[in-house]
Amino acid sequence: MEMKDKLRKVCEAFRIEGKFVGYEQIKAGNVNWTYKVTYRRAGGQVKQYIVQRVNTYAFRKPEQLMHNADLVTEHIRAKKQGQTALHYHHTQERKTFIYDEENCFWRLCNFIPSITYSETLDEKILRQTGAAFGEFQMLLSDFPATELYETIPNFHNTPKRLETLFADAAKDPRGRAAEVREELAYIASVREEAERLTRMHEQGRLPIRVTHNDTKINNVLFDENTHEALAIVDLDTVMPGLVGHDFGDGIRFATNFVAEDCPDWQRAGCDLEKFRQFTEGFLSQVSGMLTIEERRSLALSVFAITVELASRFLDDYLVGDLYFNIHYPDHNLARTRCQLAMAKDVHRKLPQMQAIVDACR
Numbered sequence: 001m002e003m004k005d006k007l008r009k010v011c012e013a014f015r016i017e018g019k020f021v022g023y024e025q026i027k028a029g030n031v032n033w034t035y036k037v038t039y040r041r042a043g044g045q046v047k048q049y050i051v052q053r054v055n056t057y058a059f060r061k062p063e064q065l066m067h068n069a070d071l072v073t074e075h076i077r078a079k080k081q082g083q084t085a086l087h088y089h090h091t092q093e094r095k096t097f098i099y100d101e102e103n104c105f106w107r108l109c110n111f112i113p114s115i116t117y118s119e120t121l122d123e124k125i126l127r128q129t130g131a132a133f134g135e136f137q138m139l140l141s142d143f144p145a146t147e148l149y150e151t152i153p154n155f156h157n158t159p160k161r162l163e164t165l166f167a168d169a170a171k172d173p174r175g176r177a178a179e180v181r182e183e184l185a186y187i188a189s190v191r192e193e194a195e196r197l198t199r200m201h202e203q204g205r206l207p208i209r210v211t212h213n214d215t216k217i218n219n220v221l222f223d224e225n226t227h228e229a230l231a232i233v234d235l236d237t238v239m240p241g242l243v244g245h246d247f248g249d250g251i252r253f254a255t256n257f258v259a260e261d262c263p264d265w266q267r268a269g270c271d272l273e274k275f276r277q278f279t280e281g282f283l284s285q286v287s288g289m290l291t292i293e294e295r296r297s298l299a300l301s302v303f304a305i306t307v308e309l310a311s312r313f314l315d316d317y318l319v320g321d322l323y324f325n326i327h328y329p330d331h332n333l334a335r336t337r338c339q340l341a342m343a344k345d346v347h348r349k350l351p352q353m354q355a356i357v358d359a360c361r
């Protein structure tokens, strides 16, 4: 079936009214397939929606994913009355998803006219990004995390991620381990420190919160004219988690001097000025709700998350690029090297980063 017919059928299932005008694929994200569809209502009004096919290799239990996303978006929407908010549409049976004939999993949400940034040097945008993710934490601080499924078990369990990496390196199914000996050795050498955040949680020192788990700057939608943050998207990994997971991943992505997969990985590193701006924005929202230990874990969490993601990219490279969509053969290797260069720089700067956290109110 042609894509436009497929998308039209999905829209019909979600009871979208009017005439299907067209669609465009949105190339963002490494995991799902995203389309913007345009409809014209009987009165001539044009309406646009986001239709997504969920990658069920990455998300083994997509129904649970939608359970989480629906509860969380509606909780936020109820608190942001009159403001822009994300909303998943329902089918006649009140479901937020459908399966097509080929067993593909589809969902549909409102389209929010906006711009996103994959990187920025703009201080205001960085502060707003930190504040948007902080606000997300804050708005969900009264949401019972136990109502959410752990849709990807052990998603940010760094010890488990590293265990998998070293086990796959030993099996070496694609004969690629020899080429990445240096990378594996570095990860082994920082293993204890990278695992510390997870260990602190295991020792009962860090509370479970509702976390977004993919706090990249490009998951924040901004108003094109006012440049105010409008909404946070990509709730696929909303789960119970640690505040450091959201903070750490946000910093990992937004403060890097280069893109996360830059082949010129020697240039990767954490821009401390950007770190300060993002952190001030984030803490302006969450300061009152964090425990002392959580606050103390923030700088460390950047290191943990960066090493963890490097090990995920490296593991995917070793097993033959099964999880992340790659755009060229060694893409996962470039991603790994870039994240490891970032991790090394973050490690050097940990004391300065924690001092910036401590200086925030």
Ligand code: GN1
Pocket: 028, 029, 030, 031, 032, 058, 213, 214, 234, 236, 237, 260, 309
């Ligand atoms: C994946 O597809 P995207 O960009 O939303 C991944 C994140 C990684 C990210 C790295 C479910 O997110 O954990 O940080 O790639 N999402 C999942 O670019 O694994």
Ligand code: MG
Pocket: 029, 214, 234, 236
């Ligand atoms: Mg994502």
